[in-house]
Amino acid sequence: MQLPIEKERQVAMFRYNLLTDSDTLESLGGLLENEYPLKLYRANDIRRITMRYxxxxxxxxxxxxxxxxxxxxxxxxxxxxxxxxxxMKRGNESFTSSSVETSTKPLPLSEDAISCKRTMPTIFVPKKRGAVPVACQKPQKPEVQIPEINRISVEKKMKEERRIEEYLERKKLIAEEKKREEAIRVSKVKNAFEEARLKRKQEAMKAREQGFWEEDQPKPKKAKYSKRRW
Incomplete structure (x- = not known):
């Protein structure tokens, strides 16, 4: 694509002005306003010259x-x-065309396949009723034998777990028994205090009925005296 000669002359003139420091501001403004093609900027090295300013x-x-x-x-x-x-577009187009050519091109048959195709007739074997095709059959999982060492370690681990469970159960029972004993002891102490209080109350009532109860009488006040100085 050829650019107009007028644009080439204008860019060349602006380049000359920038190199000679003449009409610098007008030249830069003209290059900005006109937005010339990148090809002209590259050809006249405008970017490198503009860096000076x-x-x-x-x-x-x-x-x-x-x-x-x-x-x-x-x-x-x-x-x-x-x-x-x-x-990228060119690469995609070339890849697509090569893929189409490869897919449409038939693959050559080997010599053995050609000879078998000529000499061996096609044989159809009837399928048995209820027979499952080999492709549809599920593969049987082989039985995995546990080694003797692993079996012993598993049994040992189970015994250890049972022993720990029994220990925790015994500990729980002992704690509950102690809790019950403590509750009984506290109850006995409370009952003893209550019995003692009732006994004192009954004795006081009995003494009052028999006239042995003496109420507190107010004590006489002591006479006040003062020391005289002789």
Whole structure:
């Protein structure tokens, strides 16, 4: 694809201005506004030349230079993406065509197969009723014999577990028995205290009935005296 000569001349003129530091701002602005094809930017090495103006003292020139470089980089990335997609498409098309050719091409028969096909007739064997095809038969699982050592270790483990269970059961029974004994002892102590209290109460009532009960009388107050100094 040939580009218009006018665009090529414009880009060449802007390149000359950037190299000679003449009309720099206008040249950068023209390259940004027109958005020339990437081919012209590459041919005139615009990106490398524009890098010189990133550190320019003029803010406008530095800004335009940075913006132009970003624009060229975006165009480069888009072009790379397009090339990758094209290469992948070509690869898929070649793979598809080769697969179709391979699938449609018949495989050659061996010499033995050809001779057997010519000489040996096809024999049909009737199937027995109730017979299960070999392909449908389930394979029988072989019996796995447990080694003697493993069997002994398993039995030993089971005995150990039973011994632990019996020990825990005995421990539980002992704890319950102690709990019952403690409850009985506490109950006896409470009953003894209750009996003693009732006995004291009965004795007090009996003494009051017989007149031996003396109520507390108020004690006489002692006379107050003061020491005199002679």
């Amino acid at each position: 990133l550190s320019s003292e003029s803010r406008e020139i530095a800004f335009f230079a940075r913006k132009l470089i970003v624009q060229i980089d975006d165009m480069e990335r888009k072009m790379e993406q397009i090339e990758i997609e094209r290469s």
